[in-house]
Amino acid sequence: MFFRNLTLFRFPASLDLSHLETHLADCALKPAGPLEMSSRGFVSPFGRALRQAQDDREVLSHRVGQCIWLTIGGEERLLPSVVVNDAAGKKIAEAEQREGRKLGGRARKRIKDEIVIDLLPRAFVRPLRTDAYLDLEHGFIAVDTSSRKQAENVVSEVRRALGSFPALPLNAETSPRGVLTGWIAGEAMPDGVILGDECELKDAADRGAIVKCQRQELQGEEIGKHLESGKQATRLALMLDDHVSFVLGEDLVVRKLKFLDGAVDQLESTERESVHAELDARFALMSGELKRLFGMLEKAFKLSRAEA
Amino acid sequence: MPSFLRRLIAPTRTLPVVSSETIALRLPDGSEVTVLRARHPRARRIKISVSERGVRLTLPMRASLRAADAFLHAHRDWIAMQLPRWNAANEVAPFGRDSKTIPLRGEDIPLLWETGRYARARAHDGGVAIALPASASDVSARRALKEFYLAEARADIGRWLPNYLPGFPRAPTSIRVRPLSSLWGSLSARDALSLDLALVLGKPAAFEYVLVHELCHLVHRNHARAFWREVEARGQDWRAQRDYLHDEGAGLKSSLRRLVAP
Numbered sequence: 001m002f003f004r005n006l007t008l009f010r011f012p013a014s015l016d017l018s019h020l021e022t023h024l025a026d027c028a029l030k031p032a033g034p035l036e037m038s039s040r041g042f043v044s045p046f047g048r049a050l051r052q053a054q055d056d057r058e059v060l061s062h063r064v065g066q067c068i069w070l071t072i073g074g075e076e077r078l079l080p081s082v083v084v085n086d087a088a089g090k091k092i093a094e095a096e097q098r099e100g101r102k103l104g105g106r107a108r109k110r111i112k113d114e115i116v117i118d119l120l121p122r123a124f125v126r127p128l129r130t131d132a133y134l135d136l137e138h139g140f141i142a143v144d145t146s147s148r149k150q151a152e153n154v155v156s157e158v159r160r161a162l163g164s165f166p167a168l169p170l171n172a173e174t175s176p177r178g179v180l181t182g183w184i185a186g187e188a189m190p191d192g193v194i195l196g197d198e199c200e201l202k203d204a205a206d207r208g209a210i211v212k213c214q215r216q217e218l219q220g221e222e223i224g225k226h227l228e229s230g231k232q233a234t235r236l237a238l239m240l241d242d243h244v245s246f247v248l249g250e251d252l253v254v255r256k257l258k259f260l261d262g263a264v265d266q267l268e269s270t271e272r273e274s275v276h277a278e279l280d281a282r283f284a285l286m287s288g289e290l291k292r293l294f295g296m297l298e299k300a301f302k303l304s305r306a307e308a
Numbered sequence: 309m310p311s312f313l314r315r316l317i318a319p320t321r322t323l324p325v326v327s328s329e330t331i332a333l334r335l336p337d338g339s340e341v342t343v344l345r346a347r348h349p350r351a352r353r354i355k356i357s358v359s360e361r362g363v364r365l366t367l368p369m370r371a372s373l374r375a376a377d378a379f380l381h382a383h384r385d386w387i388a389m390q391l392p393r394w395n396a397a398n399e400v401a402p403f404g405r406d407s408k409t410i411p412l413r414g415e416d417i418p419l420l421w422e423t424g425r426y427a428r429a430r431a432h433d434g435g436v437a438i439a440l441p442a443s444a445s446d447v448s449a450r451r452a453l454k455e456f457y458l459a460e461a462r463a464d465i466g467r468w469l470p471n472y473l474p475g476f477p478r479a480p481t482s483i484r485v486r487p488l489s490s491l492w493g494s495l496s497a498r499d500a501l502s503l504d505l506a507l508v509l510g511k512p513a514a515f516e517y518v519l520v521h522e523l524c525h526l527v528h529r530n531h532a533r534a535f536w537r538e539v540e541a542r543g544q545d546w547r548a549q550r551d552y553l554h555d556e557g558a559g560l561k562s563s564l565r566r567l568v569a570p
Contacts, residue, residue: 012470156481164477172462228444304466
C-alpha cells in the first residue's frame with residue numbers, strides 16, 4: 001500500500017471535510033455496464049479482500065488524525081480499434097460480395113456500430129485503482145501517480161464528490177532546476193536530506209543534450225564537468241533521514257518513492273491481528289513520512305499556500 | 309450515435325501543415341520590405357502583424373490570395389508607420405555578458421555578472437546576479453534568466469491567487485507560465501490556465517489584471533458584459549491595464565524574446 005509516486009496539489013487547510021464519507025458514498029464506483037466504455041468512482045482503500053470479509057457498509061475512506069486515505073477505482077473495457085476495424089472489414093467485404101456493389105460511407109459506419117455493440121459486452125474489463133492522501137493540517141493532497149493527467153483526474157473525482165475542492169498544483173516561488181542543480185554543486189541541503197545516486201542533467205538550449213545517470217557519484221568530477229558546461233539538474237535522487245528515498249523532478253513530482261528500513265523497522269517490531277490493523281499501521285507510518293517530506297519541499301522550494 | 313462509439317470509429321482529425329513564403333512589398337516612400345505570407349490552420353481572418361521579426365501576413369487556409377494581397381496593399385501606410393518603431397528595437401544589443409540591466413515588474417533593475425560553478429540567476433541587492441562557469445555560453449545565461457523570471461512570475465501568482473480564489477466556483481486545474489507568441493493568457497476547456505512569461509517584465513497591476521481576467525473565465529467563458537462585470541467586481545482598473553498592454557505589450561514580448569530566446 002505504500003505510495004510509489006507523489007503528484008502533489010495544495011488546497012486551503014481551512015477546508016471543511018467533516019462530511020467527506022457521505023459525499024464519497026454518493027460517488028462510489030458502479031461497475032461498467034455492458035455498453036459502457038469505462039466507469040470511475042470511489043472504492044474502499046483496504047481493497048476487495050477486506051471489503052468482502054466485512055458485512056457492514058463499505059468504508060470509502062480511512063482517517064488517521066488529520067490524514068485521509070482515499071482510493072479512486074475504475075473499470076475500463078478493452079476494445080482495441082484494430083479488432084473493431086478487422087471485424088468490420090470482414091463484414092463489409094461479405095456485404096459487398098453479396099450485393100455486388102461498393103458500400104457507401106453511411107452503411108460502413110452502421111456496420112462498425114453494430115460490431116462495437118456486439119463486441120463491447122464481451123470485452124475484457126480492466127480494473128484500475130489510484131490512491132490519494134489528503135493532509136488537512138498542511139493542506140495538500142498527494143496522488144500515487146507520476147502522471148499529471150491521472151492525478152488531475154483523481155482531483156476532479158474528489159471535486160465531483162465534494163462539489164467544490166479548490167486544489168492547485170504546487171507553485172514553487174523559486175526555480176526548482178536552480179535548487180536541484182545547487183544541491184549537486186555542493187550548496188547547503190535541507191536538514192536530513194542527502195544526495196542519492198541518480199540524476200538527469202539537461203543542456204540549457206531547447207532540445208539540447210540530456211545526460212541520465214544511475215548508480216553514479218553525484219558530487220564527483222564527471223558531474224562537475226557537466227555543470228560547468230551549463231547543464232542543469234532536472235531530476236535528482238534524494239534521501240530523507242534514512243527513512244525515504246525518492247527521485248525529485250523539476251516538475252516537483254516525486255518518483256520512485258521507497259520507504260527504507262529506518263522507517264519500516266517500526267512496523268516489524270509489533271504483531272497485528274488483522275489485515276485492517278496492518279494497513280492502518282502502514283498508513284499511519286506513511287502519513288508521518290509524507291508530512292515530513294512535504295515540509296521539506298515546502299521550505300526548500302518556497303511552495304505557495306492555497307489560502308490568503 | 310453514443311459518444312463512445314463515435315470515439316472508436318471517428319477518423320482522427322489532422323491539422324493541415326502551415327505553409328509560408330516571402331513576398332516583396334513596396335511602401336509609399338518607395339522602399340521595399342519583405343513580408344512573410346503564411347497560411348495558418350487556426351487563422352480565422354486575414355491579419356497583418358509587425359514585430360521585431362518583420363512584417364507577417366497571416367491568412368486562413370482557404371482564403372483567397374488576391375484578397376490577402378489587396379488587404380496588404382490597403383494597409384501599406386500603417387505598415388510604414390509601424391516599421392521605424394521595430395527597427396529601433398532591433399538596434400538594441402542582444403542579451404549577453406555586456407548587458408547591465410534587465411526589465412522586471414515595470415522597472416530596469418541592475419544586473420551583476422559573477423563566475424560560479426554552475427549557471428544560475430538569483431535576486432541580489434535589488435537587482436539580479438547571474439553566475440556562470442567560465443566555459444558556459446550565453447545560452448546558459450538566457451536559460452538561467454528564464455528560470456529566474458519563471459520563479460518571479462510564480463511568486464507573484466502565489467501572492468495574488470489565494471486572495472481571489474475564494475470568489476470563484478472552482479480553482480484552475482493547472483497554472484503554466486511560458487512565453488506565448490500573441491496571447492497574454494488563456495483558460496482551456498479543462499480549466500488549465502496559461503499565462504505569458506512576458507507579463508513579469510511589465511507593470512505588476514497589468515499582470516494581476518490578466519490573472520483575474522483568466523480566472524473570471526471560470527465563471528463566463530466569453531467576453532460578454534457579465535464577464536466584464538466579474539472583472540470589475542474584483543477591483544480591477546481593467547481599462548487602464550488593457551490600454552497599457554495594448555500600448556506596451558508588443559514591446560514586452562519582444563524584450564522577452566531578446567532576453568530568453570535560446
